[in-house]
Amino acid sequence: MSNRGYPLNAWYAAAWGHEIQHRLTPRTLCETDLVLYRRSDGEIAALQDACWHRLLPLSLGRLDGDSVVCGYHGLAFDPHGRCTHMPSQETINPAACVRSFPVAERHALVWVWMGDPARADTATIPDFHWNADPALAGRGGTFYSLQCEYRLVIDNLLDLTHETFVHAGSIGHDSITRAPFDVTHDERSVTVQRWMLDGDAPPFWARQLGRDVPVDRWHNIHFEAPSTIVGDVGVAEAGTGAPQGDRSHGVTGYFLAALTPETATSCHYFWNFVRDHHLDDPNWTEYLHYAHVNDGEGVYDQDKAVLQAQQIAVSKYDRPPFYNLNIDAGAMWARRIIDRLIAAEETPPAGEQASAPSVFARQA
Amino acid sequence: MSNRGYPLNAWYAAAWGHEIQHRLTPRTLCETDLVLYRRSDGEIAALQDACWHRLLPLSLGRLDGDSVVCGYHGLAFDPHGRCTHMPSQETINPAACVRSFPVAERHALVWVWMGDPARADTATIPDFHWNADPALAGRGGTFYSLQCEYRLVIDNLLDLTHETFVHAGSIGHDSITRAPFDVTHDERSVTVQRWMLDGDAPPFWARQLGRDVPVDRWHNIHFEAPSTIVGDVGVAEAGTGAPQGDRSHGVTGYFLAALTPETATSCHYFWNFVRDHHLDDPNWTEYLHYAHVNDGEGVYDQDKAVLQAQQIAVSKYDRPPFYNLNIDAGAMWARRIIDRLIAAEETPPAGEQASAPSVFARQA
Amino acid sequence: MSNRGYPLNAWYAAAWGHEIQHRLTPRTLCETDLVLYRRSDGEIAALQDACWHRLLPLSLGRLDGDSVVCGYHGLAFDPHGRCTHMPSQETINPAACVRSFPVAERHALVWVWMGDPARADTATIPDFHWNADPALAGRGGTFYSLQCEYRLVIDNLLDLTHETFVHAGSIGHDSITRAPFDVTHDERSVTVQRWMLDGDAPPFWARQLGRDVPVDRWHNIHFEAPSTIVGDVGVAEAGTGAPQGDRSHGVTGYFLAALTPETATSCHYFWNFVRDHHLDDPNWTEYLHYAHVNDGEGVYDQDKAVLQAQQIAVSKYDRPPFYNLNIDAGAMWARRIIDRLIAAEETPPAGEQASAPSVFARQA
Ligand code: FES
Ligand code: FES
Ligand code: FES
Incomplete structure (x- = not known):
C-alpha cells in the first residue's frame, strides 16, 4: 500500500x-x-x-x-x-x-x-464552463504554487466558516459560523450549501451589490473528485426570493479552483473568479482580482499563509488524523471519496493489471 | 530507549x-x-x-x-x-x-x-537570584539562538581553558591552562573551581580592577542539571586574601547561563553578566555587554562560531564519543548526570506510569 | 557492499x-x-x-x-x-x-x-606533464566546484558528440556525430579516438589555425582510472598528413581534467587547457581561457549547467542504469574499470586486511 x-x-x-x-x-x-x-x-x-x-x-x-x-x-x-x-x-x-x-x-x-x-x-474532464462563459466576466488565469498538499486547499474551500477568521474585514462575517448548512454527496462529488438570510453584507459584497442593505447570502460549494471545486457565491436583497431561485435582485460570483498535486507537500492552484455583473467594466475586473490576489493582502494570499503554516505543522506532527467538527462534514466526505479512488488503484480487479503504471514501464 | x-x-x-x-x-x-x-x-x-x-x-x-x-x-x-x-x-x-x-x-x-x-x-526552579540582586548590575536579558545542542554549550562553560584559544586578547590567558582545578559533584550539580594566583590580569579584568597589578584570579563554575550554569569569576590584587574569602581588593562578575534545548541540534541561550562594581555607571554596563556580545567580535560571538562549527561536525561524523582530556572532568560529570536523568524518565518505577507523557495524550 | x-x-x-x-x-x-x-x-x-x-x-x-x-x-x-x-x-x-x-x-x-x-x-600519480611542458602555453589552474558526481563529468568528456548540442556555435559541429570513432581500453585506461576528415572547422579552431580552410580534425581522449582525462584535440589543413602523424600544418590543444569526488553528488574539477601555438602571446591565453570559462557563457560553463541538471535528475529518479548508445562505449568502459577498482577494495585478498581503512581507525 x-x-x-x-x-x-x-x-x-x-x-x-x-x-x-x-x-x-x-x-x-x-x-x-x-x-x-x-x-x-x-x-x-x-x-x-x-x-x-x-x-x-x-x-x-x-x-x-x-x-x-x-x-x-x-x-x-x-x-x-x-x-x-x-x-x-x-x-x-x-x-x-x-x-x-x-x-x-x-x-x-x-x-x-x-x-x-x-x-x-475526455468526457470525464471536470466541468469548468464558467471559465469561458460569455455571460460572465473575470480576469482569469491566475496560477498559484502552494507549499501545501492539495487536500488542505480542498478542506479550506469546502468549509467557508474560515472566512470569518482568516478574512475578517473583507468577506468574513459572524453569520457564516451561525448559519446552518447542508452537505450532500455522491460517489464522485460533495456539495456544501449554506444560506445566511437577512443579514448585513460584508464590504466585498455590499460593494458589488451597489447598496448596503440587508441581504440573503449564499455559499454553494461543489467539489468533484479528486481536486476541483466550483463555488457559486453571492448576495441578493433580503426577501427578494434568492433562496427560491430568483437572483434578479442580487449579484453572483463563481470561484473556480482546479488543484493539482505537485509533490506530496505542494500543489498547483489554477484559480479564477468570474462575476455576472458589470461585464464590460475593467475596473470591476481589477477590483475583484486584487481583492483576492494582492501582494499578501488579498483573500487568497491570506489563505496561502494559513495553508502553508498548516502544512509545516502537518509534516512535523505525527498525530495521525485531524479532529473533525461539524463544519468539516464536506471535507470529510471529500477525503473519503479521494481515499476510495486511491485504494481502487491499488487493488486491481481480479484478472486485471494495476491501473497506475510505473513511470518508466511503458515501451514504445 | x-x-x-x-x-x-x-x-x-x-x-x-x-x-x-x-x-x-x-x-x-x-x-x-x-x-x-x-x-x-x-x-x-x-x-x-x-x-x-x-x-x-x-x-x-x-x-x-x-x-x-x-x-x-x-x-x-x-x-x-x-x-x-x-x-x-x-x-x-x-x-x-x-x-x-x-x-x-x-x-x-x-x-x-x-x-x-x-x-x-516550583521549589526546584534553578537559583538565579543574581539576575535580580540590587547589589549587582548588568544589562540583562540577552537571548541567543544557537545552532548547536545545549550540551555543547555546557561543555564549553564547564571548561574555561578554551578562553585561552577562543578568546585570546580579551579574557584568555596561558595561566588558565597551567592552573590546577578542582571538580566536585553531587546528584544534580557539578562545580569546577580554578585559582590562578599571582599572575598578570588579561585586559578585560585589568580594566575592571582599575589597575594593572599582579592578581589572584578565580573561575568558580557551578552547573545544575540539566542546563543552568552560574559562573563566579573575578580577580583581586595578588596576596590580599581572595582565596581565603576576602574579595575587598577585587572585582567579581557572575555569568548566568540558562540553556534550553530547542531541537536536537539547536538551543536557546538566556545569558546575563552582572558585576559588583560601578553599579550606577551605564558605561560599564555597556562596555561589559559589548565585550560579550558585539556583532561577531564579542566573547560570546566567538563561542557561537566555535559551537556551531562543532555541531556541524558532530552531526556529520559517526565517531561515537568525544575523547576526554583532564580538562573535561566537569563536562563529563555533567553529561553523566544528564544521562541519568533521561534514563530515569524512560524506566518508570514499578507500578508507575512513565513520567514523560506524550505531547497529545492529555485530555481536558 | x-x-x-x-x-x-x-x-x-x-x-x-x-x-x-x-x-x-x-x-x-x-x-x-x-x-x-x-x-x-x-x-x-x-x-x-x-x-x-x-x-x-x-x-x-x-x-x-x-x-x-x-x-x-x-x-x-x-x-x-x-x-x-x-x-x-x-x-x-x-x-x-x-x-x-x-x-x-x-x-x-x-x-x-x-x-x-x-x-x-607516487609512481602511480597520473601523468599530467602537459601542465608543466615549456613547449605548451596556457593559463592553468582553473578550479571548479561541480554539484554532480565525478563520473558524470567523465561520461561527458569521453563522448564529445555532446559538443554538437551543448556547444553549438563554438566547438560543436555536425561532423562529430557523423564521424566513426575507435574505443580501446586496458585494465586502467580507456582511449576514444575520432577523426573528422576534410570538413570545415568550427569557429574556435578556425581562429587558432589562422585560416578558414578544410581541416582534418581529431579528438583523442585518454581516461586513466579513476578520474583523470587528457584530451589531445586539434585541427590541421586537410590532407597534410595529420592522421599519419604530421601535425606541422595544424594546431593542437590539450585539455587536462583531474576530477575528484567531493561528496556522493559533487566533485572538484581541476582543469587546464594548453596550446602548442602563439606560446608567448597572452591574448591567446586569455582568449582560450574565456572560450572555456566565462561567466556562464564558456564551453565549460555550458557543461556545468547540463551536468548539474543531470545530477538532480539522477538523484531523483530510481530508474537504475543509464541506457547506453554507441557513443557511450568509452564511458561504459570507464565505469566498468571504476566499478572493478571499488569491488577490489571491498573484497580483500585472503589473509589481508581490507585496503580502505576506517577514517578514524588509525592510531599514532
Ligand atoms: S480552528 Fe481549525 S485549525 Fe484551529
Ligand atoms: S582541542 Fe578541543 S576540540 Fe580541538
Ligand atoms: S541525449 Fe543524452 S541525455 Fe538526452
Whole structure:
C-alpha cells in the first residue's frame, strides 16, 4: 500500500491554455516532471521531462518542428515520446522512448491524465464552463504554487466558516459560523450549501451589490473528485426570493479552483473568479482580482499563509488524523471519496493489471 | 530507549520575563512548539502551539481576553488549554484541548516544565537570584539562538581553558591552562573551581580592577542539571586574601547561563553578566555587554562560531564519543548526570506510569 | 557492499600547487574533510579536518610552525597528525592523533591518497606533464566546484558528440556525430579516438589555425582510472598528413581534467587547457581561457549547467542504469574499470586486511 495522497487516474489541470506555446514548459504533476508544448497543429504534447538516455530534463533542450531534441546528445523524441533520432548511429533502439501523457484543452485549462492511458476518457474532464462563459466576466488565469498538499486547499474551500477568521474585514462575517448548512454527496462529488438570510453584507459584497442593505447570502460549494471545486457565491436583497431561485435582485460570483498535486507537500492552484455583473467594466475586473490576489493582502494570499503554516505543522506532527467538527462534514466526505479512488488503484480487479503504471514501464 | 538528549522533567527557561506580554509569542522547547502569553492577571500561559482541530499554530491567531482564538476556524482555548468555543456548533467536544504547560516566572526568567505536570515543583526552579540582586548590575536579558545542542554549550562553560584559544586578547590567558582545578559533584550539580594566583590580569579584568597589578584570579563554575550554569569569576590584587574569602581588593562578575534545548541540534541561550562594581555607571554596563556580545567580535560571538562549527561536525561524523582530556572532568560529570536523568524518565518505577507523557495524550 | 562510487586507493587531485600556502586550507575529498597546508620545508601536509578531542575543524585553528593548533582547546598536531601538546596536562594520550594522508605535488597539482597508506606509490600519480611542458602555453589552474558526481563529468568528456548540442556555435559541429570513432581500453585506461576528415572547422579552431580552410580534425581522449582525462584535440589543413602523424600544418590543444569526488553528488574539477601555438602571446591565453570559462557563457560553463541538471535528475529518479548508445562505449568502459577498482577494495585478498581503512581507525 503506497502513501500516495492522490489518485493517478484523473484529469489534472497542468496549465492555463495561454501558458502553453510552441516552446518547452516544464511542470511537475503528481511527483512526475513533465514538459509541455504546443504542436504546430495547436494540440498540446505532454512528455516526461527526463531523457531516456541519461535523464537530462528535455525541457533544457529545444523544439525541432514538433519534436523535442535533447540538449545533451541530441536524441529527438516525437510528441508521442518515440525516439526518432540518435546521434552517431543508424539504428534506433526501439525501446528508446519517454512516457507521453494524454492531454486535452478544455475551458481555458490544459488537463493531463497521469494514470493508465487506456482509461483516459475526455468526457470525464471536470466541468469548468464558467471559465469561458460569455455571460460572465473575470480576469482569469491566475496560477498559484502552494507549499501545501492539495487536500488542505480542498478542506479550506469546502468549509467557508474560515472566512470569518482568516478574512475578517473583507468577506468574513459572524453569520457564516451561525448559519446552518447542508452537505450532500455522491460517489464522485460533495456539495456544501449554506444560506445566511437577512443579514448585513460584508464590504466585498455590499460593494458589488451597489447598496448596503440587508441581504440573503449564499455559499454553494461543489467539489468533484479528486481536486476541483466550483463555488457559486453571492448576495441578493433580503426577501427578494434568492433562496427560491430568483437572483434578479442580487449579484453572483463563481470561484473556480482546479488543484493539482505537485509533490506530496505542494500543489498547483489554477484559480479564477468570474462575476455576472458589470461585464464590460475593467475596473470591476481589477477590483475583484486584487481583492483576492494582492501582494499578501488579498483573500487568497491570506489563505496561502494559513495553508502553508498548516502544512509545516502537518509534516512535523505525527498525530495521525485531524479532529473533525461539524463544519468539516464536506471535507470529510471529500477525503473519503479521494481515499476510495486511491485504494481502487491499488487493488486491481481480479484478472486485471494495476491501473497506475510505473513511470518508466511503458515501451514504445 | 529514545534518542532524546535532554530530560523532560525539568524547569527550562523559555523567555526573559520582559519578552512575554499580552500577545502571542511562539517558541520551541524540547522539540515542542509552544505559544506563550501574559494573562490579564500578570500570570503567564504556555500552550502547545498547534490547534487541536487542524494543527494551525495558535500563535497565528489572536488573544480574546485571556483566551487564544485560532486563526483558521476560530476555536477558542482558555489559558489551561480547554476549548471554550467551536464555530457552528452548540456542544463542545470535551476532548478538544491543547496541552498546557506548568509555567513560573522567577529571577527575571520564565520557566516552563515540559514533563509530567504532577512533578512540577516550583521549589526546584534553578537559583538565579543574581539576575535580580540590587547589589549587582548588568544589562540583562540577552537571548541567543544557537545552532548547536545545549550540551555543547555546557561543555564549553564547564571548561574555561578554551578562553585561552577562543578568546585570546580579551579574557584568555596561558595561566588558565597551567592552573590546577578542582571538580566536585553531587546528584544534580557539578562545580569546577580554578585559582590562578599571582599572575598578570588579561585586559578585560585589568580594566575592571582599575589597575594593572599582579592578581589572584578565580573561575568558580557551578552547573545544575540539566542546563543552568552560574559562573563566579573575578580577580583581586595578588596576596590580599581572595582565596581565603576576602574579595575587598577585587572585582567579581557572575555569568548566568540558562540553556534550553530547542531541537536536537539547536538551543536557546538566556545569558546575563552582572558585576559588583560601578553599579550606577551605564558605561560599564555597556562596555561589559559589548565585550560579550558585539556583532561577531564579542566573547560570546566567538563561542557561537566555535559551537556551531562543532555541531556541524558532530552531526556529520559517526565517531561515537568525544575523547576526554583532564580538562573535561566537569563536562563529563555533567553529561553523566544528564544521562541519568533521561534514563530515569524512560524506566518508570514499578507500578508507575512513565513520567514523560506524550505531547497529545492529555485530555481536558 | 558499500555504495561508494569511487575507489579510495587512488591519487586524487586536491588542489593546484599555488593554492596551498603556509596557511590552513580546508577541502573535502571522498566525503572526508581535509585541511591542507605547506610546511616550512615546502612539503605539503594533509590532515583530517576534525580535532581528535571534540571534532572542531582544525582549519578553524592556526599554524604554529609546522603544527596545527586547534582553535578550541589548543591541542597541537604535527604534520603527521600526532598530538604534540595538550592543555593542562603533562602526559599526552598516545592515542590522540588525527589521520594524515599521503600527499605529493606533481605537474602543478597536489595529489592526495585517500586509501591504504601502505599502497600509496607516487609512481602511480597520473601523468599530467602537459601542465608543466615549456613547449605548451596556457593559463592553468582553473578550479571548479561541480554539484554532480565525478563520473558524470567523465561520461561527458569521453563522448564529445555532446559538443554538437551543448556547444553549438563554438566547438560543436555536425561532423562529430557523423564521424566513426575507435574505443580501446586496458585494465586502467580507456582511449576514444575520432577523426573528422576534410570538413570545415568550427569557429574556435578556425581562429587558432589562422585560416578558414578544410581541416582534418581529431579528438583523442585518454581516461586513466579513476578520474583523470587528457584530451589531445586539434585541427590541421586537410590532407597534410595529420592522421599519419604530421601535425606541422595544424594546431593542437590539450585539455587536462583531474576530477575528484567531493561528496556522493559533487566533485572538484581541476582543469587546464594548453596550446602548442602563439606560446608567448597572452591574448591567446586569455582568449582560450574565456572560450572555456566565462561567466556562464564558456564551453565549460555550458557543461556545468547540463551536468548539474543531470545530477538532480539522477538523484531523483530510481530508474537504475543509464541506457547506453554507441557513443557511450568509452564511458561504459570507464565505469566498468571504476566499478572493478571499488569491488577490489571491498573484497580483500585472503589473509589481508581490507585496503580502505576506517577514517578514524588509525592510531599514532
Ligand atoms: S541525455 Fe538526452 S541525449 Fe543524452
Ligand atoms: S485549525 Fe484551529 S480552528 Fe481549525
Ligand atoms: S576540540 Fe580541538 S582541542 Fe578541543
